[in-house]
Amino acid sequence: MTTRVALTGANVLTCDRDGSVLSDQTVLVAEDGFIEAVGSREELAERAVAAQRQIDCTGKWVMPGLINAHAHLLADGRPLPKALMNAALARGIVGFWKTPLGRPMLRERARGFAQAELNSGVTTFRSLGEYDNEAVSLGRESESGQWLGPRIMASGPMLAITGGHGAELGLARVVDAPWEGRKAVRQNLRLGATSIKIAATGGVTDAKVVGEAGRPQMTTEEMTAICEEAHSAGVLVAAHAQSPEGVLRSLKAGVDTIEHGSAMTDEIIELFHDNPRSLRGWSAFDATLLAAAPLVEIDTKITGINNVVRENAKIVLDSMVQGIRDAIANDVVLGSGLDSSMTFTPHYAMWRELDLVVSRTGLSHARALESVTRVNAKMLGLESVTGAVEAGLSADLLILGSNPLDDLKALEAIDTVVVRGNVIDAPSVDTFDEIDELLDTLRR
Numbered sequence: 001m002t003t004r005v006a007l008t009g010a011n012v013l014t015c016d017r018d019g020s021v022l023s024d025q026t027v028l029v030a031e032d033g034f035i036e037a038v039g040s041r042e043e044l045a046e047r048a049v050a051a052q053r054q055i056d057c058t059g060k061w062v063m064p065g066l067i068n069a070h071a072h073l074l075a076d077g078r079p080l081p082k083a084l085m086n087a088a089l090a091r092g093i094v095g096f097w098k099t100p101l102g103r104p105m106l107r108e109r110a111r112g113f114a115q116a117e118l119n120s121g122v123t124t125f126r127s128l129g130e131y132d133n134e135a136v137s138l139g140r141e142s143e144s145g146q147w148l149g150p151r152i153m154a155s156g157p158m159l160a161i162t163g164g165h166g167a168e169l170g171l172a173r174v175v176d177a178p179w180e181g182r183k184a185v186r187q188n189l190r191l192g193a194t195s196i197k198i199a200a201t202g203g204v205t206d207a208k209v210v211g212e213a214g215r216p217q218m219t220t221e222e223m224t225a226i227c228e229e230a231h232s233a234g235v236l237v238a239a240h241a242q243s244p245e246g247v248l249r250s251l252k253a254g255v256d257t258i259e260h261g262s263a264m265t266d267e268i269i270e271l272f273h274d275n276p277r278s279l280r281g282w283s284a285f286d287a288t289l290l291a292a293a294p295l296v297e298i299d300t301k302i303t304g305i306n307n308v309v310r311e312n313a314k315i316v317l318d319s320m321v322q323g324i325r326d327a328i329a330n331d332v333v334l335g336s337g338l339d340s341s342m343t344f345t346p347h348y349a350m351w352r353e354l355d356l357v358v359s360r361t362g363l364s365h366a367r368a369l370e371s372v373t374r375v376n377a378k379m380l381g382l383e384s385v386t387g388a389v390e391a392g393l394s395a396d397l398l399i400l401g402s403n404p405l406d407d408l409k410a411l412e413a414i415d416t417v418v419v420r421g422n423v424i425d426a427p428s429v430d431t432f433d434e435i436d437e438l439l440d441t442l443r444r
């Protein structure tokens, strides 16, 4: 149970496509954690006084909490020690996390990462690939109020083919036939998963040759079975897909959100708009630039990555940037994900993903903010729950000292985070200076 709170005199960022701002507004938050009313300060003055707590937001900006559509709770975002890319060792560590001794350690580690997301303004995230069911159980704790955390949609372990993306490192359930795919979906749903993640193509981090990153891996048949099974339970399917062919096959199978993505053909664009096998008749594109850009644009002497990873990252990055431009030009639903946990994507860097998309594709600040709030909510099926500052929605709000429509860096310093009506004053995050300095060099 939260207390009644009134945020008074704020500039409210509506996060619509035009970047509309309503000035001198009061936002009333009810005890149940939902937004009760949004209106002019004058109009709501009496009700604001009656609230148990008033927060003076004069000269400040209030916006919906951020939604990170692509998170992981695997690591803190610093470059992984090279040893962890050794398949046998990585599998050993994953094995340990699933032992009775490892499980509570894994959960507390994941909790720290989820807390860093929340304290940096991410009030909702979708976890797309876990060791076990750690994000699922944290999401439940947060939902039931046992823990003041963000809202979490979680996939449980990713599904991949033998030798596929994530499989060698022990990060995926291996499926090699349509019925194995169905079974893996059933296993994850039984764990409590609220989304399903598949590796449709190879990935940058574990590819062994140049060109492997986007190579199709899962067959359309396998993906179709997985989508049917997940959709029967009303659950959306997200596909890691990093080439036009991989994206096309995924969409044909009924995948609901394309993660990372690629440049688009007319056939791909048509399927995003009208996808008969998807859960809702359309699919969305969830780009993730920050997971690739540093690998390409920062000197490999500093990043320490090998040439295969760099070359694959470059192919993927160029194609993703084109894909975002294609999405903008053709009105494809364009979400935002950080791919947090990957090398150079710390959990507090959601604003940097938006900043990068803006500088590389010409997306407006207003549309970047729309993407990370309203559009992500729609993409994840949460538009009746969160994603805007409107009466009836969950009170997931940020109070900012400066206007992110002018500079997205405003999101780096958040005065207050409100999640489900719970106020977190002066939220603090442990940051990595050496990473942030490197990431600052990507800003344009």
Ligand SMILES: [Zn+2]
Pocket (backbone or CB within 6 Å): 070, 071, 072, 128, 129, 339
């Ligand atoms: Zn990912």
